[in-house]
Amino acid sequence: MPKINGNEIRPGNVLEHDGGLWAAVKVNHVKPGKGGAFAQVELKNLRDGRKLNERFRSEDKVEQVRLETKDQQFLYETDGMLVFMDSETYEQIELPADLLGDRRPFLQDGMMVAVEYYGEEALSVRLPQKVTCKVVETEPVVKGQTAANSYKPAVLDNGVRIMVPPFIGTDEDIIINTELGEYSERA
Template sequence: MPKINGNEIRVGNVLEHNGGLWVAVKTDHVKPGKGGAFAQVEMKNLRNGSKLNERFRSADKVEKVRLEQKDQQFLYESDGMLVFMDSETFEQIELPADILGERRPFLQDGMTIVIEYHDSEALSASLPQKVTCKVVETEPVVKGQTAANSFKPAILDCGVKVMVPPFVGPDEDIIVNTETMEYSERA
């Protein structure tokens, strides 16, 4: 694995530190008036989710880990485990449902997601950036409500509540950004 200097750590880098795998969530480069510059890095453990704040000087060496990304197709869920199939080898794997976190409701049958592996261990999973959902329930359009930035709450078929523009009605398909969990556009 390549070693990088402490000042080269960027958000999203996966590092091997203190015997664990950590992803850099936030980095702040500090240059105090007295003493050498350092990078203040907030990291999250990929295995157990714990957080850690660490200072790295430019002379400190840290191991940068490359994760292998594989496209996997979602098949079904059973007993809190999600079953995925590798699109190339057709092998099936089971992962805990909490690997997707709060984005779990957006997972649909047959959806292809990207799972990141370190050796043969699945560490994280990410959904496509945009997902099509159907609006199940929303308030009716109020005539004359044309303020530029007015939104109303809507409940989607997956159970998630998002804010939508006033022109979106029930039984309409919309596209939701899974990273920000916000309305993106009409489908």
């Protein structure tokens, strides 16, 4: 595995640190008036979700890990486990549903996702950035209400509550940004 200097850490890098695998969430480069420069890095453990703030000086060496990404199709959920199938080998794997966290409701039957592997261990599931959902409950559309920043609550077909613009009505298909969990546009 390649070793990188502490000042080369970027958000999204996966590092082997303190005997675990950590993803760099935020990186802030600090150049104090006295002493050497360092990178203040917020890390998230890929196995258990713990967070850690760590300082890396430019002379510190850290192991950068390359994760292998495989496209897999979601098949079904059983006993809290999500079953995915590799689209090339047709091999099936089971992953815990809590691996997705609050993005779980956006996972739909037959959806293609990117599963990141470290060796044989699956660490994370990346959903498509945009997903189409149907609005099942919201306030009625009010004519003439076009204020740019006024939003109203809505419930989607997967049970998720989000805020939508006033012109969106019941039974409309909308596109949701899965990373932010927010309304993106009309479908």
